[in-house]
Amino acid sequence: MTDLTELTHQSDLASLRQSYEKGVLNRADVDPNPFKQFKHWFDRALKSNQKEPYAMTLATASKSGRPSARTVLLRQFDEHGAVFYSNYDSHKGEDLAENPYAEVLLFWNExxxxxxxxxxxxxxxxxxxxxxxxxxxxxxxxxxxxxxxQSGVITTREVLEQRFQALLQQYPEGSVVPKPEFWGGYRILPEVFEFWQGRKSRLHDRLQYRLVDDIEAVSTTQKWVIERLMP
Incomplete structure (x- = not known):
């Protein structure tokens, strides 16, 4: 059995470093609307060399507060929120049924x-x-x-493959596959956005948009406050 201490020593993980020097994030340069700011950054990510820039880490928590995270795909984003799809009976589906709050993270290394x-x-x-x-x-x-x-235990890979092949025979290419009742989409209704830009010496730029009540507003009861956070 390999000693984990030896593995850590061999790869020298503690000394691995990357200096972030590709950009800055100034308060004066961002859109006051976080949805528009997201679109600006996301459009740029789509044009970059980043593989699957629409992949995002989704974090949920059970009613007792036990967290869980996995990667899902962003399939729609507009002024209503961020949309992804899943099996409702999955672990994340169970979490969201008990505790309908979540956070997603999109990271673009390039x-x-x-x-x-x-x-x-x-x-x-x-x-x-x-x-x-x-x-x-x-x-x-x-x-x-x-x-x-989904996430249920199976004895072998063949169990899944056999079920898939049986369904392919039932629904061959060109036929209509009925959407399962247990499958569908979720929309995250944003209350907080944070835009992070890596900077040299770990002095990263972080701008947070926070949705707050505005009892003095005439046309709306909500607004976004932009705050700079310590790295």
């Missing part, structure tokens, strides 16, 4: 940037979920039906 979005979570309508489900590749639709229960 740009030395990351964005955090936190807020409450709601399910999409059945019509919205069905429309997206049928826009997916045929194999992905069948796989969603085969993966039940």
């Amino acid at each position: 740009l030395e940037q990351q964005i955090r979005i936190a807020g409450s979570v709601e399910k999409l309508t059945e019509a919205e979920s069905t429309a997206y489900f049928h826009s997916r590749p045929h194999g992905s639709q069948v796989a969603a039906c085969a993966s039940l229960p």
Whole structure:
């Protein structure tokens, strides 16, 4: 058995460093609307060499507060929030049923940037979920039906493969695959955004947009406050 201490020593993890020097984040340069600021950064990430810039870490927690994280794909983003899709019976689905709050993190190493979005979570309508489900590749639709229960224990890989092949015979290419009732979309309703730009010597730039009540406003009861955070 390999000694973990030896592994750490061999790779010298404690001495690994990367200096972030590709950009700065000034308060005067950001849009007062966090949704527009997100679009500005996201469009740039799409044009960069970053692989799958729409991949994001989703953090949820159970009713008791036990956290869980995994990677999901951002499939829609607009003024209503950030959308991803999942099996409702999955671990994250169970968490969100008990505790409908979540946070996502998008990290773009090529740009030395990351964005955090936190807020409450709601399910999409059945019509919205069905429309997206049928826009997916045929194999992905069948796989969603085969993966039940998601995160459930199976004895071998062959169990999954056999179920997938059986469903392919039932729903061959070109046929309509019914969207499972246990599958659909979630929308995170943002309450906090944080835009992070890596800087030299770990003096990173962090700007937070926080949604607060504005009882003095005439046209709206909400507004975003922008705050600079210590790195």
